[in-house]
């Protein structure tokens with residue numbers, strides 16, 4: 357592995373070179389996707405790795421709109437059910453590495469993936485989770501995945517907001533190189549600085565990033581930063597603003613069918629690139 361220090365934008369970043377270590381390992385990209393975001397990530401990964409790819413398909417597809425999907429999921433969750441899925445064509449036993457992709461639904465992998473995880477045994481397999489989400493959920497879904505398949509080796513995952521799909525191909529490229537699946541150079545980011553109380557300017561950056569996201573109604577308390585190419589990444593610790601007498605009611609403009617999580621603390625990652633509008637990349641609750 358070669359290392360090179362480079363100045364990109366104002367930031368000094370480390371450029372590393374990966375010598376991919378997949379060797380003769382057989383890779384399957386397996387995913388569920390309702391509205392094609394996760395499908396796009398799956399296809400990007402499969403193309404880059406020249407891997408087999410298969411979609412998990414629900415026998416009774418979730419083909420309604422957002423509200424219909426929420427309603428159906430709520431009913432299934434109340435009954436403790438997950439949907440029937442069609443049998444896979446792929447023989448899982450043949451694969452060493454499974455890239456497992458899903459949209460985040462209710463803070464974890466979507467139900468068709470839960471169905472599959474309930475009946476498969478991934479002992480000894482390497483599993484690379486990837487997901488798309490409105491605000492976040494990679495970390496919570498990985499916790500559930502580890503609990504569900506404790507004998508699988510769950511590797512570092514990749515997640516991207518639905519609103520940031522344009523950044524996905526570049527991020528997937530970096531992700532695959534940084535994790536030794538693909539050869540070539542990638543940028544290794546520094547660790548974040550220590551957390552400090554937010555300044556007025558940093559609070560503005562936080563508000564600018566989350567302000568028009570209807571499911572967030574939070575205030576930044578402290579922040580850490582690090583350089584990224586052409587900009588800065590912020591790691592904010594934030595708390596939900598008081599919700600008066602209606603703790604589960606979304607703020608004005610929020611979707612009244614999707615309840616807010618219980619109030620609490622969260623970590624919100626924000627990037628500012630080329631001095632453009634701040635954008636949040638994920639929220640961990």
Ligand SMILES: Cc1cc2nc3c(=O)[nH]c(=O)nc-3n(C[C@H](O)[C@H](O)[C@H](O)COP(=O)(O)O)c2cc1C
Nearest residue numbers: 389390391392393394459461462463489490491492
């Ligand atoms: C039923 C349902 C529940 C969802 N729950 C969450 C959630 O808990 N957190 C989140 O960040 N996004 C949530 N989303 C947004 C999806 O994760 C996001 O739109 C995703 O990119 C969809 O992926 P797809 O196009 O592959 O289906 C939810 C969407 C649906 C339909």
